[in-house]
């Protein structure tokens with residue numbers, strides 16, 4: 001087995017000329033003729049290969065990927081052990097369809113995930129191919145099990161773009177426009193975004209008005225609670241802005257759900273799989289969800305999603321739900337290798353590197369008037385770009401400019417929320433790389449602020 005290893009000097013970015021280079025320009029031109037215009041590309045990056053936290057574009061420019069291919073390649077790009085697992089499995093069996101037949105590694109992965117899931121309840125696992133499929137499965141199971149039809153979601157939440165999950169998504173209006181009507185019976189309430197509290201409260205003194213509104217008002221006036229199958233919540237909002245709620249938000253939410261027999265679906269597609277320094281972000285908040293959805297980081301880039309439910313809830317019968325490709329044996333093998341690496345050292349690295357990065361970033365609001373808030377757990381870190389720290393008015397154009405400035409300097413960033421920037425690097429990121437990215441970001445913030 002030959003696995004590429006680059007010399008350590010190649011751990012950092014190197015840009016050779018104006019971006020995009022000639023080969024990238026040519027590919028982008030072809031892409032624009034034939035690919036769906038619904039994709040959102042923030043800057044012209046055309047990737048050829050990747051290793052660890054580094055990707056190389058078609059013109060030989062090297063970039064530091066501070067977003068792990070949108071929080072997916074937890075073990076870094078092309079980790080040798082993941083590549084090896086994929087190659088060995090591809091040699092043996094690529095597909096059989098776990099919906100109709102059995103194979104051992106799908107059982108092994110389900111056993112592993114059931115053990116790792118938060119709480120003590122026995123769990124069962126359903127496999128799909130993506131985050132949105134995991135969420136679809138969760139919504140269907142919640143309806144099937146409870147016999148109820150309504151759902152409750154949160155403003156800013158992102159759960160996918162297929163019709164069911166899109167009904168719960170409330171992130172950007174472009175994702176909804178001209179697609180309705182979607183699922184009936186879905187309501188959204190404000191999330192516990194303490195930087196921009198919908199109720200004008202302070203986190204230390206609030207009474208969790210964002211959950212209390214349910215029993216104080218909505219359940220009395222417009223939503224019969226006994227009709228709600230599940231509350232769908234991201235333990236840390238991802239696309240919505242890398243928003244970290246206080247623990248009391250989840251205490252209240254669980255209490256309300258329990259009182260009314262409502263299930264809690266924790267969507268950990270972005271925040272799960274070791275990114276926060278724990279396998280599941282729910283554990284940081286004492287949250288013991290009835291159903292958990294995961295994807296993204298689960299298989300280091302191979303398409304896999306999973307819905308993990310309490311065994312007592314997963315009472316649907318054969319034929320109720322399945323997917324031809326779900327739990328593909330090659331993806332499953334990549335996932336088993338990924339989980340081993342996460343447990344061996346990468347979750348710990350996420351914790352340590354996350355602390356290091358945040359300890360530098362916490363000074364940013366004092367140093368840069370355009371930085372409004374810095375937050376995060378482990379390697380799920382976000383910060384807001386604002387017009388004024390006093391008004392907290394989002395500065396989207398400035399955020400986009402910072403993203404572009406960083407790209408030109410070889411650091412790949414992604415926005416989130418209205419004017420946030422997220423850092424979700426591969427969990428293999430090294431200190432030297434993290435410091436490089438922060439140096440570049442500080443330079444970009446200074447340039448953007450100077451106008």
Ligand SMILES: Cc1ncc(COP(=O)(O)O)c(C=O)c1O
Pocket residue numbers: 130131132133135158159160161234238239267268269270271295296
């Ligand atoms: C929390 C969350 N749920 C679901 C999804 C949908 O995942 P996918 O794009 O794999 O369908 C995403 C994707 O960003 C997500 O962040």
